[in-house]
Amino acid sequence: MASFTIFGTGNMANAIGGVFANGGASVDYVSHEQAADAVVNGDTVVLAVPYPAVAEILKNNADKFAGKTVVDITNPLNFETFDSLTVPVGSSAAAEIQSALPNSRVLKAFNTTFAATLASGKVGDTKTTVLVAGDDADAKSALVTAVQAGGLGAIDAGSLKRAHELEAIGFLQLTLAAGEKITWTGGFGVNN
């Protein structure tokens, strides 16, 4: 059985955990208070926390993530300006995390889907599809399978380099929702 340990207890953490649980996976959560010395039961770790909180989690738990798949869901926006990302130009949060976790298989996923669309299974009237990028084909395939088992669509979006593009989508989508150009229950869907 697929097993997930989710760092975070916010809207995204709960929505992602709900998808995996719907698919029959085991899911446990690590709260902010527990993160300093977390128990990591899952084969896959999901970092469902704001990007500025990731570094501390990695510092305290990197050895426990060795050999595991680590899923980065962050949108590393400069929330003061809403006009840029805080990661190096041309790079991505996911690439930064992979550099910090050389013994883990880092995937980018869930950053282009608002929490409400994961919970409802719909982006507007369209089935929610999670875009997954990463360099390890087995890890990526397993995550795609777990998401699909939970009732959502999931697509292999390419190598971890494509996290740059996924973070661009997440960034733009957040600015559009903040500007009331799109809704928080909608956004960019995959329509076929």
Add this chain to the structure above:
Amino acid sequence: MASFTIFGTGNMANAIGGVFANGGASVDYVSHEQAADAVVNGDTVVLAVPYPAVAEILKNNADKFAGKTVVDITNPLNFETFDSLTVPVGSSAAAEIQSALPNSRVLKAFNTTFAATLASGKVGDTKTTVLVAGDDADAKSALVTAVQAGGLGAIDAGSLKRAHELEAIGFLQLTLAAGEKITWTGGFGVNN
């Protein structure tokens, strides 16, 4: 009446011209052969050619574009590798074109919508929405209005800096379609 001069005679040029014509605008086209010394009647110019063809058009016609709105629709992919863009990291084709045309109002638009979705008005089952980025509010508003008059959705996607994100979306969408993960009649839609 809004008037458009479209450089290019391919699928995208025709689909975009069709949208404007449906909205009651006047539309004329400049073919590759005519582009060396084009007649530019429209108040708005649409560069509906591959990005590598833009430089020559600007070289021969930049003075005719002064005072006009110039719409960049390109996705400046490295089509040999399908793994990167050909514009400077962190920049965009639109920003490069704006630099070359300081007396024009450059907008980014139509690069996230496949030609078939402009012609049909649908991305999958969702109404097609054109994302428009640019620094001149009046130019942007006029383009949004012209697209909406043609029966499609259109959204102000922010300043010309957001062309970077729009080009990231266009890039990822092309790689997904080329990899048969999405269809050429679908892709990323705006769902609300």
